[in-house]
Amino acid sequence: MIGIGAWKQRMPPRDEALPGREQALLPTRTHHVLGRSLLVADHPGMARIWFGMGCFWGAEHTFWNLPGVVSTAAGYAGGYTPNPSYREVCGGMTGHAEVVQVIYDPARTSLDELLKVFWESHDPTQGMRQGNDVGTQYRSAIYAADVTQLAAAEASARRYLVALEHAGLEGITTEIALAGPFYYAEDEHQQYLSKHPDGYCGLGGTGVSCPVGLAPKS
Template identity: 60%
Template sequence: MFFQRAKTQMPAAGQALPGRAQALPTAERHVVNGERLAGPWPEGTRTALFGFGCFWGAERKFWQAGPGIVVTAVGYAGGQTPNPTYEEVCSGLTGHNEVVLVAYDPARIAYEDLLRIFWESHDPTQGMRQGNDVGTQYRSGIYVADAAQRAAAERSREAYGRALAERGYGPVTTEIVDAPPFYYAEEYHQQYLARNPGGYCGLGGTGVACQTGLDLAAGPNSAT
């Protein structure tokens, strides 16, 4: 019980694991589309970063989004430990979240469309868990690259929170913070469900539709 409680609390300053200076080895190319995971990508490509449960299923949501997605990759962000391993993240002693990096072409898919996928693919009211997956690495988070992404993310959180409340859900616990360093996860995690089609995916949405793309696309600060 103590270990589980510890895993649902962010480590205090000085408690995080030390990590390492060198990045972990990872895949060079995306299993599904062959693009380089770390670039270089086509000119004009932008990036977005999301965490919403086990990153295996979360990543698949985005690579299946169709035209406009340049590449996706899974990794760790939002904690204190540099270049952590998966086992270290699962210990609850890094503070990192399991996240998905999405490189996208804003001329073909809008940031608001990515937000819709994010909101509709999980329950953002569960705190440090997602379904049966419990721990700080399963928290709901949007890690924004600039002011336009922050404005769009905050508007969408407010709007989706109202929609959830109307259906009896509690407050949204999603954190929205400036994008921290992103550490690529080990090779076997990249596009895991493409390599293992029958693999585990614990993600489940609320069934509440998100109107983010429609509501925000015309806004003065639309993040495209």
Template identity: 60%
Template sequence: MTFQKTHEMPTAAEALPGRATPLHTDEVHHVSGRPLKGPHPEGFETAILGMGCFWGVERIFWQLPGVWVTSVGYSGGITPNPTYEETCTGRTGHAEVVQVVFNPKEISYGDLLKAFWENHDPTQGMRQGNDVGTTYRSAIYWLNDAQRAEAEASRDAYQAALSRAGRGTITTEIAPAGPYYFAEDYHQGYLAKNPAGYCGIGGTGVVCPIGVGVEA
């Protein structure tokens, strides 16, 4: 099952059919013990972010104060309930993403965006480092108009900082959130379960100006 257009999104006709039944996954977070699928405390909010291989990305966010629970999954694509193997073919259209449930009284969406921009290279298109393909693209999937406005403003602010540093153009997909499919159980909390596991995440070294006098 090979899909040669690793840098191109599949059409609906090219996409794999998937399945109606969700994949088996963990019910609680491996580190915090909190429920991955809820219920979550009243007033908490959710962010969905893609930065490349989701193993390392999830660890970045579960370590942030104010984050209630994280999970890894697939979003932004076509195939329902895809498996990891299917997403790797490039024929589901999904990106590897992390779902972050957070307490906005302790950490803001802007704080999450700052961590997002600074902990990967958002200029690489359909790849992140040595991980190549549509599944590793940089992405922000917003859940409401406020998140959309903040994401777009933060992109513009970070692009200005990157340009001053002589870096390239941001390729991050900013789009409305569609279905979020939880990844298989062995992916959840992967780097806590496998401390020596692979983590291909690395930033540009350019500071995102959110929180240092620039409004997101």
């Protein structure tokens, strides 16, 4: 049920989105935990995908220590405004979700394993919110780098939906799409929970396990 703040739970029309800016904001530091570049171009041969799971502080923390993950970065995707700021995204008029960019080595981990962590680490049934974090920027989302990733994400959603339904939970509201532009968040948001171990993390899963590599069963 949509109540107070309902306007923040609706995507803004494209023609009403904030204009943004031409200048791209690129990270100026290496990864606070892994010591590596946050830029995809600096990791040739690696794969990447983008996950929205609510506040990107907790989402990034979920992935950076997983086996096979080379680098992570907080940022914005799925919206209209070019090169938005954190304040603009939180205002609800850019259309972006807060996301984590995951750069990973396909020889050391599988996309299915990353998707399993994604589904189990948040609640993908809540629409434009995640717990007490309300707004379009907190929506659940998977932005795929190519059609192969897209198909894998859609298949994993079907599998997890069966598991959720068996547990008596509502349907998945996760946005699954090919990735558009990804915009890096400001330096202070990168690896935030490593720099501030007692910082806010609003992530919470459903408690339902996600099957990996299995066909959905009714």
